[in-house]
Amino acid sequence: MGKSFSTPKSLSDNYTHYCPGCTHGIAHRLVAQAIDELGIAGRTVGIAPVGCAVLAYNYFTCDFQEAAHGRAPAMATGIKRVRPDLIVFTYQGDGDLASIGMGEIIHAANRGEKFTTIFINNAIYGMTGGQMAPTTMPGQRATTAPAGRDTDQTGMPIRMANLLKELVTPGYITRQALLNPKQINKAKKAIKKAFEYQVEGKCFSFVELISTCPTNWGLTPVDALKWAEDTLLPYYELGDYKVPE
Amino acid sequence: MAKVLMKGNEAIGEAAIRAGCKNYFAYPITPQSEVAEYLAKRMPEVDGVFLQGESEVAVGYMIFGASACGERVMTTSSSPGVSLMGEAISYISAAQCPAVFVNIMRGGPGLGGILPSQGDYFQATKGGGHGDYHLLVLAPDGVQEAVEMTMKAFGLAEKYRGPVMILGDGLIGQMMEPVEFPDDLMTEPSNKDDWATSGMDTRKSDKRNLVRSLFLDPKELNDNNLALKAKYEQMKKEEVLYEGYNTDTDYKVLIVSYGTMSRVCKTSIDMMKQDGIEVGLLRPKSLFPFPEDAVFKASTKESCQSVISIEMSMGQMVEDVERCVKGQRKVDFYGECGGDIPTPEKIIEIIKGLL
Numbered sequence A: 001m002g003k004s005f006s007t008p009k010s011l012s013d014n015y016t017h018y019c020p021g022c023t024h025g026i027a028h029r030l031v032a033q034a035i036d037e038l039g040i041a042g043r044t045v046g047i048a049p050v051g052c053a054v055l056a057y058n059y060f061t062c063d064f065q066e067a068a069h070g071r072a073p074a075m076a077t078g079i080k081r082v083r084p085d086l087i088v089f090t091y092q093g094d095g096d097l098a099s100i101g102m103g104e105i106i107h108a109a110n111r112g113e114k115f116t117t118i119f120i121n122n123a124i125y126g127m128t129g130g131q132m133a134p135t136t137m138p139g140q141r142a143t144t145a146p147a148g149r150d151t152d153q154t155g156m157p158i159r160m161a162n163l164l165k166e167l168v169t170p171g172y173i174t175r176q177a178l179l180n181p182k183q184i185n186k187a188k189k190a191i192k193k194a195f196e197y198q199v200e201g202k203c204f205s206f207v208e209l210i211s212t213c214p215t216n217w218g219l220t221p222v223d224a225l226k227w228a229e230d231t232l233l234p235y236y237e238l239g240d241y242k243v244p245e
Numbered sequence B: 001m002a003k004v005l006m007k008g009n010e011a012i013g014e015a016a017i018r019a020g021c022k023n024y025f026a027y028p029i030t031p032q033s034e035v036a037e038y039l040a041k042r043m044p045e046v047d048g049v050f051l052q053g054e055s056e057v058a059v060g061y062m063i064f065g066a067s068a069c070g071e072r073v074m075t076t077s078s079s080p081g082v083s084l085m086g087e088a089i090s091y092i093s094a095a096q097c098p099a100v101f102v103n104i105m106r107g108g109p110g111l112g113g114i115l116p117s118q119g120d121y122f123q124a125t126k127g128g129g130h131g132d133y134h135l136l137v138l139a140p141d142g143v144q145e146a147v148e149m150t151m152k153a154f155g156l157a158e159k160y161r162g163p164v165m166i167l168g169d170g171l172i173g174q175m176m177e178p179v180e181f182p183d184d185l186m187t188e189p190s191n192k193d194d195w196a197t198s199g200m201d202t203r204k205s206d207k208r209n210l211v212r213s214l215f216l217d218p219k220e221l222n223d224n225n226l227a228l229k230a231k232y233e234q235m236k237k238e239e240v241l242y243e244g245y246n247t248d249t250d251y252k253v254l255i256v257s258y259g260t261m262s263r264v265c266k267t268s269i270d271m272m273k274q275d276g277i278e279v280g281l282l283r284p285k286s287l288f289p290f291p292e293d294a295v296f297k298a299s300t301k302e303s304c305q306s307v308i309s310i311e312m313s314m315g316q317m318v319e320d321v322e323r324c325v326k327g328q329r330k331v332d333f334y335g336e337c338g339g340d341i342p343t344p345e346k347i348i349e350i351i352k353g354l355l
Helices: A024-038 A052-058 A072-082 A094-100 A102-111 A160-165 A181-199 A221-235 B008-018 B033-045 B056-068 B079-095 B121-126 B143-160 B170-174 B218-238 B259-274 B292-299 B317-325 B344-354
Strands: A044-048 A063-066 A087-093 A116-121 A171-177 A204-210 A239-242 B004-007 B023-026 B049-052 B074-077 B099-105 B136-138 B163-169 B176-179 B242-245 B253-256 B279-284 B286-288 B306-311 B330-335
Touching: A024 A052, A024 A087, A024 A116, A024 A181, A044 A052, A044 A072, A052 A063, A052 A087, A063 B056, A072 A087, A072 A094, A072 A102, A072 A116, A072 B023, A072 B049, A072 B056, A087 A094, A087 A181, A094 A102, A094 A116, A094 A160, A102 A160, A102 A204, A102 B056, A116 A181, A160 A171, A160 A204, A160 A239, A171 A181, A171 A221, A181 A204, A204 A221, B004 B008, B008 B033, B008 B074, B008 B099, B008 B143, B008 B163, B008 B170, B008 B176, B023 B033, B023 B056, B033 B049, B056 B074, B056 B079, B056 B099, B074 B079, B079 B099, B079 B121, B079 B163, B079 B218, B099 B143, B099 B170, B121 B163, B121 B286, B136 B143, B143 B163, B143 B176, B143 B218, B163 B170, B163 B259, B170 B259, B242 B259, B242 B292, B253 B292, B253 B344, B259 B279, B259 B306, B259 B344, B279 B292, B292 B317, B306 B317, B306 B344, B317 B330, B330 B344
Parallel strands: A044 A063, A044 A087, A087 A116, A116 A204, A171 A204, B023 B049, B023 B074, B074 B099, B099 B163, B136 B163, B253 B279, B253 B306, B306 B330
Antiparallel strands: A171 A239, B004 B176, B136 B286, B242 B279
């Protein structure tokens, strides 16, 4: 009997720099599994964001580029336009994608660029130390919102999947979560589906992943999962927002 | 090959194609939009890529992504747009990817105007983006040279694995002149397998490539900056370009001027010659690397009493001229930068004031 569980070939065995309880590791693994299962590692180029995942290339074994803050979708556009045979994914957090990179993601999605975006939504800036993100929940404390997010001043959290689904251009837009094994299995399927659409040259594909940041939320990993279930999921509803015909 | 009459902007677009560049990303801005309009039509004819990005910020990164795959790629813009690309240019320089940027300068700062200017000399040669980097900057004085410099830029970008900038002005973009596209300026693309993220299958390799500009380890970052510095030192040895005009005479005044401005200066020099006044011109064709030795030698010729930098700016290149003259001669400056180009008569008046 062969091994039933092993490290994906597209993942390296480097020690992680992510904090205990962080869900980046799960997301990395799911992406690597999809790459392995589709047999596309040799023609895949990943794009790392600015944020906690800036060093994502230390964990993936395929070609990688490192973007400036928020610009990964523009870089992915550049790659796919000149090398449509390559499989390209951006891996971005919420500060990167929903704040400074809002213009790039909207326009790339609207052009129907044939790449895949993995969007980690943990409702906070991680690497810079817990500042408020566009996705931070009302009342949620952040280092730049010490009394909690005041929506009179900063508006309501941006729901990227909901926003992108409104574009008329066809695309695959889904929101999944990484808070329990059942959700993780569904997320795995969604990520694979997103890459499949790209391999078929069908459409832009976007997988938002509700994730945790125990360190900057000031919670234990277990409490962080519970807080995300109770606070994030009612606002960030899971499911497919748009599926190509 | 026969000469054809072309507008500068269109000729730059055609030059890119003739140089083997089949990838072009841009955002419209006056006075260079004709490059994009020309290539929107031409790129599909050669199975090339044309894409109008949503902003110059995004275009800068489309260039980065494409160049990091090892593909020949170009963008064109004008001053305010190049400011927005400054971020990407810094990243591309740090990550050591070849790319060609064309700046058809208009007046600034701010929105400035849409008429010709040389106000981006500092931006092009001293910075623009953050960090320790330089661009190799070539400054054409007309449509033919714009074509030749654009064609050569791709090979130079690959030789130095970094961005090359063509720094023209609105007049060069807008005027029509007869041009030819020399076939011998087309260079074969270099082998990029040891660095480009072209896909491991493409390279038939198990070794992945990584294009990055983050070096958290101080020694690694210092080493990367030393590698960049070594390239700039090599450029100073191998890529200096300049032209002397009327410099075989016993000129009393040396003009240093580049681009469109230098052509007006040549007319002034010819007119003054008829009156028996000899004036020399040193025209930098490469602004980085700057022709330091040539400026020093021309300015310290025994007959030469003073040096003047004439620019369509408020005085930018003059700082480099002063640096190169090393205090051996008085260095003056004259410039206009509202969009009106100084006339030959005006320059003669200024020169006569120095005599």
